[in-house]
Amino acid sequence: MYIVHKVTIRLSVRRRSRPVNRGFTRQGGSFDRHEDCTSYPYTHRMASKQPGETITLRYVAYDGSVAQAIPGRVIENSEDVLAFHIADGTVMRTVGDVAPEDRVAALESLPPPAERPKLERPWSNDSIRLHFRGEPFSIWLLFGDGWKFNWWYGNLEAPYVETPIGIDTRDHALDVAARPDGRWWWKDEEEFLRRLELGIDSVEHHARVWDAGHEVIRRLETGEYPFDAGWDQWRPAHSEPPPTLPENWDQDFGSHDRLPRTTD
Numbered sequence: 001m002y003i004v005h006k007v008t009i010r011l012s013v014r015r016r017s018r019p020v021n022r023g024f025t026r027q028g029g030s031f032d033r034h035e036d037c038t039s040y041p042y043t044h045r046m047a048s049k050q051p052g053e054t055i056t057l058r059y060v061a062y063d064g065s066v067a068q069a070i071p072g073r074v075i076e077n078s079e080d081v082l083a084f085h086i087a088d089g090t091v092m093r094t095v096g097d098v099a100p101e102d103r104v105a106a107l108e109s110l111p112p113p114a115e116r117p118k119l120e121r122p123w124s125n126d127s128i129r130l131h132f133r134g135e136p137f138s139i140w141l142l143f144g145d146g147w148k149f150n151w152w153y154g155n156l157e158a159p160y161v162e163t164p165i166g167i168d169t170r171d172h173a174l175d176v177a178a179r180p181d182g183r184w185w186w187k188d189e190e191e192f193l194r195r196l197e198l199g200i201d202s203v204e205h206h207a208r209v210w211d212a213g214h215e216v217i218r219r220l221e222t223g224e225y226p227f228d229a230g231w232d233q234w235r236p237a238h239s240e241p242p243p244t245l246p247e248n249w250d251q252d253f254g255s256h257d258r259l260p261r262t263t264d
């Protein structure tokens, strides 16, 4: 269904010699919980996800509610990477509608995510999401009109856990954005620091998130996977309507307790 054969082969060869689950395990095991995600009861269902099938990505808020749910189509589901395409116009559910400039104030002024409505909103560009088992970040490619590659986006987040409908993770506020030519910068630092002041995040958590960001930057600057793999050349083989969320997009699959808490 998708023209990815050359890319897939290159990725598999490049990654085979690299250790899996490097993440934070080398720093004392604070994220040990992510390592047993392979024993999650629904793993076998995720493993069966084939290219072209729908997967639902969910961001679980600190209070355990689903802050965002968005469907995409699987491009590759291998030991190396879980890659999927989120199409322009895909309808998501989100607790959002907070303007970027208001996000810091919203940390205090809005009720907890669990008490807020999850609105239907369209996602507004084509993106490729690359998630890595056990890693505390995902790496996105964001495209503009005509599939013009505009941005790399290192979304710092909890190592994902698998669910019957896809994967759950938890956003860590701080991000790394980069241009295709490699110029990068931190994003949402102010919001991230305010979370620390408010006690939403611990000092230890913050140190780990900064480390995760530096790992994204290191890979970017050294041209390491996935930055060297030609993902910006991927295109869907044909156009079809974006997938839709399953009816149980909001269901609690028990992931809340399996995602590391930001207060730890």
Ligand SMILES: [Mg+2]
Residues within 6 Å of the ligand: 155, 156, 171, 172, 173, 174, 175
């Ligand atoms: Mg983020």
